[in-house]
Amino acid sequence: MRHFFLDRYSRLGSPIHGLSIPGKLASTMFLLVFIVILPVSFYGMFAFILLLLCIVAIMSRIPLLFLLKRMALLEVFVLTVSLLSLLQPNGILVFSRLVLKSSLCLFTIVLFSNTTPFSKLLEALRKWRVPPLLITLLALMYRYLFVLIDEMERMQRARTSRTFVRNRALLWRSLATIMAQLFIRSTGRAEKIFACMCSRGWQ
Amino acid sequence: MHIPDGFLDAKVIIAATALTVIGVGAAWRQTKKQLPQQQIPLLGLAAAFVFAAQMLNFPVAGGTSGHLLGAVLISVLLGPSAAIIVMTAVLVVQCFLFADGGVLALGANIFNMAVMGVLVGNAVYRIVLRILGGERGRIAAVAIASWGSVMTAALCCAGELAWSRTVPWLTVFPAMAGIHALIGVGEAVIVCLVITAIKKTRPELLTATSGPLPARTAATVIVYGAVIALGLVIFVSPFASTWPDGLETVAAKFGFDRQAVTHPVLPSLIPEYKFPGVDSIMFAKIAAGIAGVAVILLLVFFFSRRLKGKT
Numbered sequence: 001m002r003h004f005f006l007d008r009y010s011r012l013g014s015p016i017h018g019l020s021i022p023g024k025l026a027s028t029m030f031l032l033v034f035i036v037i038l039p040v041s042f043y044g045m046f047a048f049i050l051l052l053l054c055i056v057a058i059m060s061r062i063p064l065l066f067l068l069k070r071m072a073l074l075e076v077f078v079l080t081v082s083l084l085s086l087l088q089p090n091g092i093l094v095f096s097r098l099v100l101k102s103s104l105c106l107f108t109i110v111l112f113s114n115t116t117p118f119s120k121l122l123e124a125l126r127k128w129r130v131p132p133l134l135i136t137l138l139a140l141m142y143r144y145l146f147v148l149i150d151e152m153e154r155m156q157r158a159r160t161s162r163t164f165v166r167n168r169a170l171l172w173r174s175l176a177t178i179m180a181q182l183f184i185r186s187t188g189r190a191e192k193i194f195a196c197m198c199s200r201g202w203q
Numbered sequence: 204m205h206i207p208d209g210f211l212d213a214k215v216i217i218a219a220t221a222l223t224v225i226g227v228g229a230a231w232r233q234t235k236k237q238l239p240q241q242q243i244p245l246l247g248l249a250a251a252f253v254f255a256a257q258m259l260n261f262p263v264a265g266g267t268s269g270h271l272l273g274a275v276l277i278s279v280l281l282g283p284s285a286a287i288i289v290m291t292a293v294l295v296v297q298c299f300l301f302a303d304g305g306v307l308a309l310g311a312n313i314f315n316m317a318v319m320g321v322l323v324g325n326a327v328y329r330i331v332l333r334i335l336g337g338e339r340g341r342i343a344a345v346a347i348a349s350w351g352s353v354m355t356a357a358l359c360c361a362g363e364l365a366w367s368r369t370v371p372w373l374t375v376f377p378a379m380a381g382i383h384a385l386i387g388v389g390e391a392v393i394v395c396l397v398i399t400a401i402k403k404t405r406p407e408l409l410t411a412t413s414g415p416l417p418a419r420t421a422a423t424v425i426v427y428g429a430v431i432a433l434g435l436v437i438f439v440s441p442f443a444s445t446w447p448d449g450l451e452t453v454a455a456k457f458g459f460d461r462q463a464v465t466h467p468v469l470p471s472l473i474p475e476y477k478f479p480g481v482d483s484i485m486f487a488k489i490a491a492g493i494a495g496v497a498v499i500l501l502l503v504f505f506f507s508r509r510l511k512g513k514t
Contacts, residue, residue, distance in 0.1 A: 032307055036209055074302055078207050081370065084378060088371040098369060101209030102305070109208070109302040118300060133235075133243060140247030141254070141292050148248075148255040156259075172261055176396030179256050179271070183280065183397070184405050186252045190245040197244065 009062045010117045016060040017115050021124040028112045035104050040097045046104065053107050060115050070110050071103075078102045118142050144189070152182050204360050204383075205297070205312055208305030212367040218437055219363060220310030222430055226318035229426040230287035237284060246285060249277060250292040257293075261393060269389045274320035274356075275328065275349040276394045280401075280408065283325040284423070290317035314434065315359040322431050324352030338402075342395050349394045350387035357383035362438035372442040429500060436492035 011017070031049070038045055057067060082098040085091055119139065126135050155178045163174065211219075234242070253273040260268040273293075278286035294313050297303040304312045331344035361379040365372035402409055 029306065032208055032305075036307060070302070074207070077205070081210065081364065081375075084370045084374050087374045094369065098209060102207045105208035105305055105307075106302055109298075109306060113299055113302055118296070121299060131231075134231075136243055137247045137250070137288070138292055138295065140244055141250040141296060144248055144251040145254055145296075148251045149258065152255050152259065168262060172392065173396055173400075175259055175261055176393060177400045179259060179393075179397045180400035180404065182255065183249075183252055183401060184408065186248040187245065187408065190248040193244040193248070 009060075009066065009114045012061055012115075014059060014061045014115070016056055016111075019115075021116060021120045022127060024112065024116060025121065025124055028108060031108055032105055035101055035108070040093075040100065046100060049104055050107075053104070053111060056111055057107075060111065062111075062114050067110065067114075070114075071106060074106050074110070075103065078106070140193070144186075144193075147189075148182065148186060151185065152178065155181060204316065204356060205294075205304030206308040206315075206360060206363065208307050210305070210367065210369050211308050211311055211363055215363050215367045216307060216310060219314045222434055222437075223310045223314040223318055225426065226322070226430045227287060227291055227313065229423055229430075230284040230318075233284035233423045234288055237282070242285070245281075246288055246292070249281060249285070250289045250296075253277060253289060253293050254296065261389065263389065269386060271393050271397075272316070272320070272353060272356075272390055274316065274352050275324040275345065275390075276397060278321045278325045279328060279345060279348075279394075279398060283321050283427070286321045286325070287317050290321060293317075311360075311363055315356040315363070318430060319359050319434050320352040320356040322427050323355040324348040326431065327351040342399065345398050346391040346395050349391040350384075353383050353387035353390050354380070357386075359434060359438045362442055365442055366438065376442065425500070429496070432496040432500070433493065436496055437489055440492050441489055 035046075035049065057064070078099065082095050082102075085094045085098060088094065119142065122135050122139055122142075126132065156175075159174055159178065163170070234246070253271075253276075256271050256273060258270070260270055262268050274286065274290055277289050281289065291313050294304065294309065294317055298306060298309050298312070325348070328344045328348035331347050332340055334340075335343055357379045358376075361370075361372070361375045364370045364375050398409070
């Protein structure tokens, strides 16, 4: 089980984790729209939002190092695309706008996703009249994500312990075989899951 | 290729989200009709599979590594409608769980990678398979379709960024197209290897989807075609045409562009691709494109009815 990084801290107990999910989702969406719409010249407002997010981050008791690592990972793509924007007339203006706004948005989403368990989020979406079959689909996907990642890592470990050749073509072929095997096993699993769901009286 | 929040402006977000709703809606209806509710676990597991498979790193030269994107793989295995739903679920989870791709930009990301990636990939796959045929033809079709789907998604992404005035088209286009031409080759190799491996162990999984499915409704095909065409027209073509095309360049070179006919034999309906009465050049081009697509769709519809009647 090495995949605990997926949403490791979303089940901590803190005032932020305890907030009502629909309210948190709505205010996150509102904040995102607000950040995107706000003109860049309102420096004070951006500083205020940053302060607000920092307070939320501290209150949520998520380790700061974890948050920083997460942000750094996502920031890479933002910076790459933003650098391209420098190559146009008054590019520095566009560049600073992009980096400022998307970093704040990223921070908001990272905080939201790490203080909200995905299953609770789905419950909130169900109340908001998202089609129930879609919710079931997402719930199933989330639930079996961990199982499949585990299974994939087991197969990979088995492969590394058996092959000793560092031949890239061979490696690609065996990785593809793992992937094919994973798909075959998931279809088999899906059939069993459906049988189990029916026997428990699903719909 | 996951666009973060803050990179797109309102008009692009609205346009892309509207097209996404149409595309995913059609796919959802089609999936519910084609595959009974027993398929809900299959779709969920397939989405989890794509997510897990994307975490498998394939070593490329010099310490870098690449991974699968999966639109064509799933569309070959489960059919295009189911593939759109699966890829949408993957992107939704990536967005909310990893903050990978923005929440407001989710519509655009789904449009690029789930809707356009799957639909264009599937169209290319079918066309090439029909031309070449056979098992080798299938592998070739899978390879070309994978490359095409990656490139389409990248071009749509570049077009959206350029239309939002985030990045100039002349920088973002070569950058995105160049990188993704290589990524597409990797994707093509991976998908071909996976399909071959599945065919060796469980060939019936492959024949199941290419077998006699419940007939696809004409409405879905038309909606898909319209979504592809509108996507390309809105996000890619306004920029593509800022370059002089080959003929115009040659004409300018040899100096006969000034001798071009000043009084055309037939007055053209939409002169210079600029729709009369629309001010902004960009909107005019898009409007002209949409009008063109509508005319072509009507013609296709009309002729297909006529031809069907004759046989």
